[in-house]
Amino acid sequence: MADHSSHDPLAGIPFDRVPPSGRYGAAGEPGVTVSTTDTPFIALVVARNGFAASVAARLGRAFGVEVADRAGAAISAASTVVGTGPGRFLVLSTIEPDLEGTLRALLGAEAAVSEQSDASVAFNLTGEKVPDLLAKGALIDLDPRVFLPGHAATTVIAHIGVTLWRVHESGWRLLVARSFEASFTRFLVASGAEFGLALENGTAGRG
Amino acid sequence: MRIPCPYCGERDAHEFATLGDATLTRPDPAAADADAQFHDYVYLRDNPAGAHEEWWYHANGCRQWLRVARDTRTHAISGAVAARATEQASGEPA
Ligand SMILES: [Zn+2]
Numbered sequence: 001m002a003d004h005s006s007h008d009p010l011a012g013i014p015f016d017r018v019p020p021s022g023r024y025g026a027a028g029e030p031g032v033t034v035s036t037t038d039t040p041f042i043a044l045v046v047a048r049n050g051f052a053a054s055v056a057a058r059l060g061r062a063f064g065v066e067v068a069d070r071a072g073a074a075i076s077a078a079s080t081v082v083g084t085g086p087g088r089f090l091v092l093s094t095i096e097p098d099l100e101g102t103l104r105a106l107l108g109a110e111a112a113v114s115e116q117s118d119a120s121v122a123f124n125l126t127g128e129k130v131p132d133l134l135a136k137g138a139l140i141d142l143d144p145r146v147f148l149p150g151h152a153a154t155t156v157i158a159h160i161g162v163t164l165w166r167v168h169e170s171g172w173r174l175l176v177a178r179s180f181e182a183s184f185t186r187f188l189v190a191s192g193a194e195f196g197l198a199l200e201n202g203t204a205g206r207g
Numbered sequence: 208m209r210i211p212c213p214y215c216g217e218r219d220a221h222e223f224a225t226l227g228d229a230t231l232t233r234p235d236p237a238a239a240d241a242d243a244q245f246h247d248y249v250y251l252r253d254n255p256a257g258a259h260e261e262w263w264y265h266a267n268g269c270r271q272w273l274r275v276a277r278d279t280r281t282h283a284i285s286g287a288v289a290a291r292a293t294e295q296a297s298g299e300p301a
Binding site: 140153 | 218
């Protein structure tokens with residue numbers, strides 16, 4: 001292993017491995033906490049032509065939230081519906097193992113449904129410094145006065161495609177393609193070290 | 208350069224891929240002079256200075272094709288609409 005600066009929070013961690021759980025960077029109360037231990041069931045819903053409004057309404061009724069055909073996140077205790085494009089919705093659930101089947105039964109011929117649970121890693125980011133961290137890689141304005149709870153965006157952060165939304169005042173959620181988990185975690189650690197970053201991961205894929 | 212995506216809002220051009228001229232119509236491949244028409248369509252493109260209509264694909268966003276009005280001299284963008292909207296209006300596949 002080449003010599004690394006002692007200031008490098010990623011010193012000694014192989015590029016192709018997800019950095020291990022632990023504390024990185026500045027000591028004290030962490031400015032950012034990153035967790036991937038929640039592994040929701042995920043499915044993508046794509047409304048067929050002319051059915052976007054109907055699909056949004058059906059999803060809203062079924063999950064007890066207000067869903068519209070726009071880039072927003074409708075959040076309840078167990079489910080989240082996120083708009084990612086016209087007539088396109090990502091549905092996350094912590095309690096529906098057969099989310100795909102549930103959605104097929106709900107939407108019938110109005111939409112195409114595909115199971116995506118293992119496609120993405122869900123990063124939960126909490127803490128006051130999350131916007132400052134994300135600003136280092138984002139192309140869009142994530143200032144907490146502009147990007148409000150319930151707002152969602154599909155964009156790139158650190159050159160990696162993400163769908164992200166603000167869950168509450170100090171909580172953000174980001175979906176990243178699973179093969180980018182190591183790279184994206186490295187970005188979070190490197191960019192969050194100055195604020196102190198607590199990382200909690202280590203769950204294997206659902207397989 | 209920032210493109211006002213009708214779904215995503217204003218986004219950096221780096222999120223998009225460009226296809227070019229949105230004012231052309233793909234020739235009918237069954238036409239008698241299809242070879243000549245396709246040569247013209249594919250190779251003999253205009254290079255207008257000023258107002259232009261272009262196809263842009265929001266690859267790192269909503270994954271939709273947009274028809275963008277851009278001034279080629281200033282890069283000023285005066286608007287963008289979803290290609291699916293113009294397709295429905297004209298009946299022409301994008
Ligand atoms: Zn878009």
